[in-house]
Amino acid sequence: xxxxxxxxxxxxxxxxxxxxxxxxxxxxxxxxxxxxxxxxxxxxxxxxxxxxxxxxxxxxxxxxxxxxxxxxxxxxxxxxxxxxxxxxxxxxxxxxxxxxxxxxxxxxxxxxxxxxxxxxxxxxxxxxxxxxxxxxxxxxxxxxxxxxxxxxxxxxxxxxxxxxxxxxxxxxxxxxxxxxxxxxxxxxxxxxxxxxxxxxxxxxxxxxxxxxxxxxxxxxxxxxxxxxxxxxxxxxxxxxxxxxxxxxxxxxxxxxxxxxxxxxxxxxxxxxxxxxxxxxxxxxxxxxxxxxxxxxxxxxxxxxxxxxxxxxxxxxxxxx
Numbered sequence: 053x054x055x056x057x058x059x060x061x062x063x064x065x066x067x068x069x070x071x072x073x074x075x076x077x078x079x080x081x082x083x084x085x086x087x088x089x090x091x092x093x094x095x096x097x098x099x100x101x102x103x104x105x106x107x108x109x110x111x112x113x114x115x116x117x118x119x120x121x122x123x124x125x126x127x128x129x130x131x132x133x134x135x136x137x138x139x140x141x142x143x144x145x146x147x148x149x150x151x152x153x154x155x156x157x158x159x160x161x162x163x164x165x166x167x168x169x170x171x172x173x174x175x176x177x178x179x180x181x182x183x184x185x186x187x188x189x190x191x192x193x194x195x196x197x198x199x200x201x202x203x204x205x206x207x208x209x210x211x212x213x214x215x216x217x218x219x220x221x222x223x224x225x226x227x228x229x230x231x232x233x234x235x236x237x238x239x240x241x242x243x244x245x246x247x248x249x250x251x252x253x254x255x256x257x258x259x260x261x262x263x264x265x266x267x268x269x270x271x272x273x274x275x276x277x278x279x280x281x282x283x284x285x286x287x288x289x290x291x292x293x294x295x296x297x298x299x300x301x302x303x304x305x306x307x308x309x310x311x312x313x314x315x316x317x318x319x320x321x322x323x324x325x326x327x328x329x330x331x332x333x334x335x336x337x338x339x340x341x342x343x344x345x346x347x348x349x350x351x352x353x354x355x356x357x358x359x360x361x362x363x364x365x366x367x368x369x370x371x372x
Contacts, residue, residue, distance in 0.1 A: 059324035064190045065346035065369040067320020071312025072105040092335035103335040104145040108313040112141040119195045124339040124358040131163045144225045159216040173363040180223035183280035185213035186229045187310045194349040224257040225277040236321035273306020284315040294323045
């Protein structure tokens with residue numbers, strides 16, 4: 053295995069958490085109404101200690117734990133971990149759940165109503181496409197990266213998004229982001245290779261989202277998946293270091309923790325762990341565990357979809 057690939061793998065997951073922790077102090081704020089963020093700080097709407105992270109990292113760690121414990125993707129187990137986080141504060145930086153988005157709360161409530169349920173293929177899709185579908189994505193890409201085809205990785209990514217965002221747009225947006233992460237891992241410092249994702253297209257919707265990501269009319273920091281992809285891609289293309297791009301993102305305010313987590317995954321996969329400022333890594337809560345999880349995910353012997361709770365995946369449910 054290449055040291056550079058391990059560096060990129062660690063960068064992807066650690067970058068997620070760093071962006072989350074940096075961005076939490078400016079979450080929900082308007083640009084220019086808060087002190088410029090250039091280091092880890094305490095505060096934010098949840099009054100967190102310096103370096104603590106929010107729902108983005110908690111859900112990513114829930115995914116990571118499930119993938120590592122099962123040796124693959126078990127849809128019911130993933131949702132079980134998300135439910136433990138929501139109800140018990142499992143894998144939270146504070147020991148309790150906070151900042152849980154509305155779409156995610158609704159999905160967890162539906163799951164709790166019947167934890168062995170099979171989601172029928174005619175279940176109505178939602179129009180809501182929040183960025184929660186991609187804020188936690190890194191563990192899925194890392195776990196499948198070495199042993200699965202790109203097509204297989206995107207299938208797992210769709211399932212991961214679908215767990216909490218039963219939306220065609222959210223799934224396709226997750227595919228676009230995963231394609232960028234895959235290319236960033238392999239780019240070897242060449243940004244033009246990252247945007248070469250047309251060959252990974254799965255649909256016209258994928259193509260349309262990718263076009264919109266590259267050609268935003270203006271930057272918007274809402275929780276809409278397309279807006280977050282546009283912010284992350286703008287920062288990645290505009291700045292030449294993990295640090296500079298991250299500071300540009302989190303100082304936009306709005307959904308700054310999630311936008312920071314999304315940019316952090318992409319920039320971390322491209323620049324690598326060592327490119328993340330040392331002080332940010334040092335101040336990050338539970339950094340050693342997060343970094344170790346990234347390495348373990350990348351080194352998994354195999355990772356495939358073991359069980360899906362969605363009929364659309366054409367895999368029979370095994371949980372009764």
